[in-house]
Amino acid sequence: MRILGVSAFYHDSAAALVEDGRIVAAAQEERFTRKKHDSNFPIKAIEYCLDEGKVDLSAVDYVAFYDKPFLKFERLLETYVAFAPKGFASFRMAMPVWLREKLFQKNLLRKEFKNFASDVDWDKKLLFAEHHQSHAASAFFPSPYEEAVVLTMDGVGEWATTSAGIGRGNKLTMIKEIHFPHSLGLLYSAFTYYTGFKVNSGEYKVMGLAPYGEPKYAQAILDNVIDLKDDGSFRLDQSYFEYCTGLRMTNGKFDSLFGGPARTPEERLNQRHMDLAASVQAVVEEAVLRLTRSLAAETGIENLCLAGGVALNCVANGKILRDGAFKNIWVQPAAGDAGGALGAALSAYHGHMDQPRTLNGAADNMAGSYLGPTFAQEEIERRLKEAKAVFTTLSSDDAISATADALADGKAIGWFQGRMEFGPRALGARSILADPRSPSMQKTLNLKVKYRESFRPFAPSVLREDLSDWFDIDSDSPYMLMVADVRNERRRTMTAEENALFGIDKLNVPRSEIPSVTHVDYSARIQTVHKETNPRYHALITAFKERTGCPIVVNTSFNVRGEPIVCTPEDAFRCFMGSEIEVLVVGNCILRKEDQDPALKLDYKDAFELD
Numbered sequence: 001m002r003i004l005g006v007s008a009f010y011h012d013s014a015a016a017l018v019e020d021g022r023i024v025a026a027a028q029e030e031r032f033t034r035k036k037h038d039s040n041f042p043i044k045a046i047e048y049c050l051d052e053g054k055v056d057l058s059a060v061d062y063v064a065f066y067d068k069p070f071l072k073f074e075r076l077l078e079t080y081v082a083f084a085p086k087g088f089a090s091f092r093m094a095m096p097v098w099l100r101e102k103l104f105q106k107n108l109l110r111k112e113f114k115n116f117a118s119d120v121d122w123d124k125k126l127l128f129a130e131h132h133q134s135h136a137a138s139a140f141f142p143s144p145y146e147e148a149v150v151l152t153m154d155g156v157g158e159w160a161t162t163s164a165g166i167g168r169g170n171k172l173t174m175i176k177e178i179h180f181p182h183s184l185g186l187l188y189s190a191f192t193y194y195t196g197f198k199v200n201s202g203e204y205k206v207m208g209l210a211p212y213g214e215p216k217y218a219q220a221i222l223d224n225v226i227d228l229k230d231d232g233s234f235r236l237d238q239s240y241f242e243y244c245t246g247l248r249m250t251n252g253k254f255d256s257l258f259g260g261p262a263r264t265p266e267e268r269l270n271q272r273h274m275d276l277a278a279s280v281q282a283v284v285e286e287a288v289l290r291l292t293r294s295l296a297a298e299t300g301i302e303n304l305c306l307a308g309g310v311a312l313n314c315v316a317n318g319k320i321l322r323d324g325a326f327k328n329i330w331v332q333p334a335a336g337d338a339g340g341a342l343g344a345a346l347s348a349y350h351g352h353m354d355q356p357r358t359l360n361g362a363a364d365n366m367a368g369s370y371l372g373p374t375f376a377q378e379e380i381e382r383r384l385k386e387a388k389a390v391f392t393t394l395s396s397d398d399a400i401s402a403t404a405d406a407l408a409d410g411k412a413i414g415w416f417q418g419r420m421e422f423g424p425r426a427l428g429a430r431s432i433l434a435d436p437r438s439p440s441m442q443k444t445l446n447l448k449v450k451y452r453e454s455f456r457p458f459a460p461s462v463l464r465e466d467l468s469d470w471f472d473i474d475s476d477s478p479y480m481l482m483v484a485d486v487r488n489e490r491r492r493t494m495t496a497e498e499n500a501l502f503g504i505d506k507l508n509v510p511r512s513e514i515p516s517v518t519h520v521d522y523s524a525r526i527q528t529v530h531k532e533t534n535p536r537y538h539a540l541i542t543a544f545k546e547r548t549g550c551p552i553v554v555n556t557s558f559n560v561r562g563e564p565i566v567c568t569p570e571d572a573f574r575c576f577m578g579s580e581i582e583v584l585v586v587g588n589c590i591l592r593k594e595d596q597d598p599a600l601k602l603d604y605k606d607a608f609e610l611d
Helices: 043-052 069-083 088-103 105-114 131-140 184-194 203-212 218-225 252-258 271-299 314-323 337-352 377-386 396-408 441-449 464-470 535-548 569-577
Strands: 002-007 014-019 022-028 062-065 126-128 147-153 160-168 171-179 226-228 234-236 303-307 328-331 413-416 430-434 459-463 482-485 523-529 552-557 583-586 589-592
Touching (some): 002 043, 014 043, 014 337, 022 337, 062 337, 105 126, 131 171, 131 303, 131 337, 160 271, 171 337, 184 252, 184 271, 218 226, 218 252, 314 482, 314 523, 377 569, 396 430, 396 583, 430 441, 459 464, 459 535, 464 523, 535 552
Parallel strands (some): 002 062, 062 126, 459 523
Antiparallel strands (some): 002 014, 014 022, 147 160, 413 430
16 A cells, blocks of 8 residues: 655645555655755655655555645634734735635645646545644654654644644554644744744754853743743743734844844844843743653653654753653654655554554664665766766775775765655765864864854764763664763863853864864764664764774765755765865765866855755
């Protein structure tokens, strides 16, 4: 039995194919169209999934959409009625779009799918899951647990913004919800907007900025903006926001409470912005901890699954893990709306079709999240030749050895191997790699390779077997969704002058043996690398360890600011030629910058709309 899941029309459109309960393929549309967070109907992602599954859409048993458009239209309409006459101008502007894209979305979907298979009765074949049901299914069904509490937190689906369910076997039952406009995701997005970053893409920047500040405004948020109960339930005071009725997130009352207007996008960051980031991070962490403690006490279940955009807050996830209310935690790597496509397919398979669920021993069923396109060595060589790239083809072992040598020599490496990752994180298939021991590598990668803000941290990819020797954690984190501290014995003793530094001045002070992946609070966003799911990446880090004694590499996504992660060898070559990456490794092909035709160099710095 085959089920295709689809998410579309909000942000991060995606498709996923499930066959007899096994995840065959999954990918975001942005990777193919090269448009960041592409929200259009995912034609190319669907084509890829069908191609990977060697099947036509007419042979797919069901197609499942990740939310219920009419319920979403109902919420939009009721919200404006509740706040009327305030917001009439935006209501008048939005109504034509709602009618086209929400109320008649089922007709739009049928039309799009008929382009793939015109002879299918789409009234019978097209299924709809509720938004949070899709998120919850994406978290529970691929998890390694027979039984788990499932917590979903995001901006908003149809009505739900926070929901809890219980998964057992092939059953997933939702038990409680918090409804719009009260939303932890929208609270975080409000501060994303207020600190000058783009909503729905800049939230992770706020998380990265938070350790530079102090949570000076946390109590003001708790006293005025959010009424947070002991069990984690909450309400937001809507008099501080405009997302229900206006064209921005916050208003003048919000400005007055927090000391001034919102930061403009390219305005210089100051200590106040950092303190605001630290404050909203602290409040959201407290809310999430109260929620998880309450659910653990109420259910007595020891396993927790997380999904929804808030589940990408790996700092909060690390605190949930250390808090210990749940013994085990598993986070869907595509926790945002892209993962809703997978959840819709799994919900249809296990829920609508009542098909059994097969656990995979101690591991999950995400295949390391390596669910995207791959390219055979011959095809890589053909594509690179067509792009006029100059390369050397080595054996597999020699390619790994040459890459490890280049890393140890301080080079920035573009690493393109195997199947592309599903979700927002690069996990060693479409990654830029570097030596974490370099005290200047974080700044160099940010400013000269990624063309992004200097404050943003990088993640360590660490061999799973060496994890606890370097970090205060001994749990798997294969999807870069847990934060833990660098061990004390790996830290560098700070001078009195260094300890006295504030804000961005902390950036250039080496804090450990691996300064390029140690954030200013000694934390690191960890990816554990497992031989079973990515043997080639594991072999590379092992080779690097043999040369340096360090079982860790810097891992950041293979793209520049505003660009989707690369998908094809041509994408990788363009990014290589448009940035200061020094070596590119695509399959067994090695490309060095100095060997390339200078005429092919691109001005990539301003090629993409800033995120």
